[in-house]
Amino acid sequence: MIAIIGAMSEEVLEIRNLMTKVVSKTISKIIFYEGLIQDKKVVLVQSGIGKTLSALSTTVLVLNYEVDFVINVGSAGGITSDLKPLDVIVSERVAQADFDLTAFGYKKDFSEQRLAFYADNNLVHKMKSLNLPGVIYGDIVSSDTFISKQSQVNTIIENFPTALCADMEAGSIAMTLAHFNIPFIVIRSISDVVGSQKDNALEFQEYLALASKNSAKITKELIINS
Numbered sequence: 001m002i003a004i005i006g007a008m009s010e011e012v013l014e015i016r017n018l019m020t021k022v023v024s025k026t027i028s029k030i031i032f033y034e035g036l037i038q039d040k041k042v043v044l045v046q047s048g049i050g051k052t053l054s055a056l057s058t059t060v061l062v063l064n065y066e067v068d069f070v071i072n073v074g075s076a077g078g079i080t081s082d083l084k085p086l087d088v089i090v091s092e093r094v095a096q097a098d099f100d101l102t103a104f105g106y107k108k109d110f111s112e113q114r115l116a117f118y119a120d121n122n123l124v125h126k127m128k129s130l131n132l133p134g135v136i137y138g139d140i141v142s143s144d145t146f147i148s149k150q151s152q153v154n155t156i157i158e159n160f161p162t163a164l165c166a167d168m169e170a171g172s173i174a175m176t177l178a179h180f181n182i183p184f185i186v187i188r189s190i191s192d193v194v195g196s197q198k199d200n201a202l203e204f205q206e207y208l209a210l211a212s213k214n215s216a217k218i219t220k221e222l223i224i225n226s
Contacts, residue, residue: 120183142171
């Protein structure tokens with residue numbers, strides 16, 4: 001079974017629309033949707049926004065379902081100027097940008113095993129073999145803050161110079177799955193870009209539905225070809 005995690009209703013809805021023979025089940029107050037995408041068995045869950053809720057939902061998921069791998073889907077904010085809304089970022093590495101133990105001599109970068117995790121090589125290779133247009137491969141960071149200011153981006157880039165986009169869940173989902181030794185990949189479509197002429201919150205609201213649909217479309221391709 002393939003598990004899919006989205007944080008927001010808009011992100012989950014686009015995956016739900018791809019599913020057939022859907023049955024819902026509530027476990028620990030979390031709703032899971034079991035069904036098929038073509039002939040592949042999937043389970044879908046809306047985690048809620050942020051690292052705590054996403055880690056909680058991921059834990060409940062893996063303790064109740066035997067999953068082959070997990071796809072974290074949805075939207076993200078671009079933090080490099082060469083990105084534009086609706087570009088799709090597929091994770092190679094994921095890190096928690098606001099996890100900071102530098103006061104005790106630990107690094108705050110992709111080399112620190114406490115906060116950085118690698119997407120499954122087989123899943124990344126499969127994605128690349130599909131040659132899907134508009135898909136970019138690289139690093140994603142997460143924090144419990146909506147990134148909308150250039151000063152926030154500057155802080156992230158100082159520690160994670162290869163990061164392409166920022167979200168609020170992938171890092172904690174990756175950390176949880178690493179604990180349970182379950183493969184993962186993140187597929188996020190850009191909803192807003194810090195530094196663009198538009199207000200980021202407004203740009204996010206404008207592109208959220210389209211970004212969610214875009215992420216779902218790419219996710220479907222990975223699932224049906226797995």
